[in-house]
Amino acid sequence: DASTAVATAHPNIALVKYWGKQDEELVLPLADSLSMTLDVFPTTTCVTRCPGAPADTVTMDGRPASQEAARRVVRFLDLVRQRSACDDRASVATRNTVPVGAGLASSASGFAALALAAAAAYGLGLDPAGLSRLARRGSGSAARSVFGGFALWHAPGPHAPDPDAACYAEPLAGVRVDAALVVVLLDTGPKSVSSREAMRRTVATSPLFPAWLAATRLDLRHMRAALEAGDLATAGEIAEHNALGMHATLESADPPVRYLTEQSHRVLEQVRALRTAGAGCWATMDAGPNVKVLCPGDQATRIAERLTTATGFPAVVARPGPAAALHPGA
Ligand code: DP6
Numbered sequence: 001d002a003s004t005a006v007a008t009a010h011p012n013i014a015l016v017k018y019w020g021k022q023d024e025e026l027v028l029p030l031a032d033s034l035s036m037t038l039d040v041f042p043t044t045t046c047v048t049r050c051p052g053a054p055a056d057t058v059t060m061d062g063r064p065a066s067q068e069a070a071r072r073v074v075r076f077l078d079l080v081r082q083r084s085a086c087d088d089r090a091s092v093a094t095r096n097t098v099p100v101g102a103g104l105a106s107s108a109s110g111f112a113a114l115a116l117a118a119a120a121a122y123g124l125g126l127d128p129a130g131l132s133r134l135a136r137r138g139s140g141s142a143a144r145s146v147f148g149g150f151a152l153w154h155a156p157g158p159h160a161p162d163p164d165a166a167c168y169a170e171p172l173a174g175v176r177v178d179a180a181l182v183v184v185l186l187d188t189g190p191k192s193v194s195s196r197e198a199m200r201r202t203v204a205t206s207p208l209f210p211a212w213l214a215a216t217r218l219d220l221r222h223m224r225a226a227l228e229a230g231d232l233a234t235a236g237e238i239a240e241h242n243a244l245g246m247h248a249t250l251e252s253a254d255p256p257v258r259y260l261t262e263q264s265h266r267v268l269e270q271v272r273a274l275r276t277a278g279a280g281c282w283a284t285m286d287a288g289p290n291v292k293v294l295c296p297g298d299q300a301t302r303i304a305e306r307l308t309t310a311t312g313f314p315a316v317v318a319r320p321g322p323a324a325a326l327h328p329g330a
Pocket of ligand 1: 017019140141196287
């Protein structure tokens with residue numbers, strides 16, 4: 001039935017972070033970012049057009065979505081309706097396997113899956129870059145979850161004639177590292193400040209933000225070179241440094257935003273201790289307390305065990321995952 005489509009997408013973790021927008025409405029970032037899509041915690045979303053229905057309905061894991069989440073989905077569907085010749089309301093049913101709001105990028109997998117399913121249900125016929133641009137409007141980081149493996153999301157340059165058109169992610173070719181991310185799960189509660197608000201506040205008030213942004217542009221160049229050279233140690237050092245810098249801008253915002261907890265810092269200490277003992281592992285953290293640890297794929301299981309033993313927190317090994325995909329015949 002052409003009025004229904006189901007899609008699955010996976011979260012991604014940025015090794016060079018997206019933090020700061022040049023345009024809120026269009027979700028245009030200030031700088032390029034680079035991520036790895038995971039093979040764990042997928043989100044599956046079913047979109048069904050409902051001709052004649054008075055309003056969209058949105059459920060998450062079988063329950064009505066929160067007002068805020070539903071509003072974001074409806075705004076996204078409005079965008080899809082604007083671009084299609086069809087004004088039907090829809091029912092949207094989402095299943096998450098990622099702890100919502102814990103800085104594990106459920107909005108990335110969520111809006112990537114929604115973009116793919118909604119584009120199919122409304123017959124938009126978009127290519128991958130077009131899907132990435134569309135997903136971006138739901139949540140910036142979702143632009144990268146359209147792709148599997150490693151992805152690079154382009155920020156439009158200051159003189160781009162059409163900034164929206166220039167702003168999409170694409171798969172990063174030529175990556176020669178065998179990498180895994182060990183996700184240490186500290187807290188699955190909802191976050192205190194949304195990344196949207198925190199980002200806005202950081203750009204507007206943190207005196208450290210301009211320096212971090214300039215460093216991020218260099219980090220991206222060096223990260224690409226390291227991944228292409230198969231140099232995971234350099235990639236790991238850049239990723240950890242870039243993430244710590246982002247959190248420094250957050251903590252120096254007014255009022256400050258603190259996503260990292262005592263527990264996060266305990267894990268960070270263990271990552272450093274493992275490194276001192278000769279292990280190749282480097283940490284990265286997003287808009288929540290969880291710590292993700294970049295390491296060689298063939299050592300990931302052992303590093304996960306050692307981190308769990310040392311800290312008591314459960315850890316999940318994530319490897320490079322697949323692109324967002326439609327379910328055939330749904
Ligand atoms: C810290 O994509 O959630 O995970 O565009 O406002 O929805 P919005 O923000 P969002 O921000 C993610 C920020 C981050 C870093 C990253 O994924 O690059």
